[in-house]
Amino acid sequence: MNRRAFVVTLGGAALGALGCRATPKGEVMNPNQKDASGATAAGTEVFKPIIEDALGKLMARQGGTVTPASAGQPAPKRVCFVGLENKSSEELGDFKDQIVQVIDTKINQSGVFQQISGRFVKAGLEATRLRPDQLFLPANQRTFLAAMEAQGQPFDYLLFATLTSGTTREANGTQKNYLLTLELVNLQTGTPDKESAEIRKSYRTSRW
Amino acid sequence: MLRSLVPVVLLCCGCATHADKLTAIRSSYHSGNLPAAHAQIDAGIAKSSREADVLKLDKATALFAEGRVREAEQLMREVRDAFDAKEGRDLKEGVAAMLTDDQRLAYAGEDYEKVLVRFYLALANLMQDGSDATAYALQVNEKQQQIVQSAKPTPDGKNLKENYKLVTAGAYLYGALREETHTNYDDAARAFEQVAKWQPEFAQAKADLERVKTGAHSKPGHGALYVFAMVGRGPYKEERAELVSTVAVLIADRILSALGKQSLPPNVAPIKVPRVVKSVNTVNQVQVFVGGKPVGATQTLTDVGRMAQEQCDATLPETIARAVVRRAVKKGIMYGTKEAIGTDKTQWTSLALDLVGVAWEATESADTRCWGLLPDKIQVLRLELPEGVHSLALKPEGANVTAGAPDAVTVSVENGRNTYIVAHYPGSRMVGKAVTNKPAK
Numbered sequence: 019m020n021r022r023a024f025v026v027t028l029g030g031a032a033l034g035a036l037g038c039r040a041t042p043k044g045e046v047m048n049p050n051q052k053d054a055s056g057a058t059a060a061g062t063e064v065f066k067p068i069i070e071d072a073l074g075k076l077m078a079r080q081g082g083t084v085t086p087a088s089a090g091q092p093a094p095k096r097v098c099f100v101g102l103e104n105k106s107s108e109e110l111g112d113f114k115d116q117i118v119q120v121i122d123t124k125i126n127q128s129g130v131f132q133q134i135s136g137r138f139v140k141a142g143l144e145a146t147r148l149r150p151d152q153l154f155l156p157a158n159q160r161t162f163l164a165a166m167e168a169q170g171q172p173f174d175y176l177l178f179a180t181l182t183s184g185t186t187r188e189a190n191g192t193q194k195n196y197l198l199t200l201e202l203v204n205l206q207t208g209t210p211d212k213e214s215a216e217i218r219k220s221y222r223t224s225r226w
Numbered sequence: 227m228l229r230s231l232v233p234v235v236l237l238c239c240g241c242a243t244h245a246d247k248l249t250a251i252r253s254s255y256h257s258g259n260l261p262a263a264h265a266q267i268d269a270g271i272a273k274s275s276r277e278a279d280v281l282k283l284d285k286a287t288a289l290f291a292e293g294r295v296r297e298a299e300q301l302m303r304e305v306r307d308a309f310d311a312k313e314g315r316d317l318k319e320g321v322a323a324m325l326t327d328d329q330r331l332a333y334a335g336e337d338y339e340k341v342l343v344r345f346y347l348a349l350a351n352l353m354q355d356g357s358d359a360t361a362y363a364l365q366v367n368e369k370q371q372q373i374v375q376s377a378k379p380t381p382d383g384k385n386l387k388e389n390y391k392l393v394t395a396g397a398y399l400y401g402a403l404r405e406e407t408h409t410n411y412d413d414a415a416r417a418f419e420q421v422a423k424w425q426p427e428f429a430q431a432k433a434d435l436e437r438v439k440t441g442a443h444s445k446p447g448h449g450a451l452y453v454f455a456m457v458g459r460g461p462y463k464e465e466r467a468e469l470v471s472t473v474a475v476l477i478a479d480r481i482l483s484a485l486g487k488q489s490l491p492p493n494v495a496p497i498k499v500p501r502v503v504k505s506v507n508t509v510n511q512v513q514v515f516v517g518g519k520p521v522g523a524t525q526t527l528t529d530v531g532r533m534a535q536e537q538c539d540a541t542l543p544e545t546i547a548r549a550v551v552r553r554a555v556k557k558g559i560m561y562g563t564k565e566a567i568g569t570d571k572t573q574w575t576s577l578a579l580d581l582v583g584v585a586w587e588a589t590e591s592a593d594t595r596c597w598g599l600l601p602d603k604i605q606v607l608r609l610e611l612p613e614g615v616h617s618l619a620l621k622p623e624g625a626n627v628t629a630g631a632p633d634a635v636t637v638s639v640e641n642g643r644n645t646y647i648v649a650h651y652p653g654s655r656m657v658g659k660a661v662t663n664k665p666a667k
Contacts, residue, residue, distance in 0.1 A: 101409040109367075139409065
């Protein structure tokens, strides 16, 4: 360590020793308050609108194609949401399970679809030892459907969600595009329906 | 003035170090005498509130080894929260530490301790219902990131903590937990990729990664068994004299004494700093037998001793700087006192004050508080076994390990689920018992 650096370190140590300790605090946010924005990664400010956008568009389209039941009421389609695959460059941490729950709830509230409980989905995958990404194959779909029927949980559609990100680097920061893709597969016809929503976010390091 | 200064100096005297108390506790624990270890730890907690947090961690470790995991989790959670609340410096403590030594500062834990307490919490919770284990495992990585990101840069802009060896055990546990969900293989793959990157020597990571990327948790009718072995005697801190800084301060104070109106107390007492000591360990791995047949040996997931030593080395310049500043403050106070009472180098009061100053400096002790019952290494072995009850035997292996009867443990393996065993081997004998989340009924 050179002399200058040592003197600065000494000064820093003196000030550090006499510094002040931050007290942790928490408060309930008002519903109108803006969500916090992650400084280095995506958070609620990205995931909340992206889910609403992608799911809203998919529901709207599917709602229009529903065949009316005898009573004139659209028959709810039974959907098996097999999970969210995170292919982005960021860890979702505790957010992943929350995204799954939000998608689950919104599907049930749509009136177009009826969602199978995630606990049954987990049990079905555990029984068949199939991975969610293997359910794209028709043979695996049949095996999984049989396992779900054995649990009394037949379904008409499989729903897959994938989160991806694209990073553009520039001199003093980066831009990230977050894309949530929902794929709905009709088991009877094998027809897939796909919908995506994107949010762009920029990250910069501020210097004072 | 002189009469009033002496009691102040006596009040500001440092105390005996934590290292002195820890020797006995480590000895009891490592020899398997858990009641004695508990008694020594409890006495230490009752005697010194400044050391209570680290002693509670030691107590929690001993409780874990005994299988009292609920109590262990409760204590560790308490300490984790206390460490978080003590992060950063407090003005009053800072002044007290400048007048005495670093033992006056509230102990917020070494960085590796803050991370490892979360890993232990995850394990302790897993041995019960496991409802909070994923959250604790996630906190391991979160804490590591926070520590590195919030580190103060050095004057030349370097982050001393950037090259910290990271605790892979947390990522590994998170991967195992996510794999068990059967719906989050992507999370498991991400976690095992971290493990492979942070701990390349951990050969098992390749197989784990391959399985979660292309395979399934286990074959139908099978479950996974994770054997965690806490191997060897972990790191502790010792007080060492920092010779280079001591000599530098000695030269500086002699020059100032020669040129100034007042003399400074001679730098008789060395500047003391804590250094992490890594124990020599006899146990290399734990061999696992199922139904009498050897099925594999545990591999190192986290080298706690090495990590602690590297982290101590990284933050040493800051520790030394603080000790040198403290010396300067003390000498400054003595100089100011001499000025205030109007003495000079030739008078006996000056000599008396120098003696008081020497005594004051000599009472400084290094802050050797640490989690003293950590293992040297955290090791793991993953096995896939048919569902049902299995009789296992664990046997430590190493160059100087005395061969004894293997330790037996019976567990229940469930289809598609994880079973965990945690065993503590500080030496050739297991301390406490092998703790499992699924004991055979």
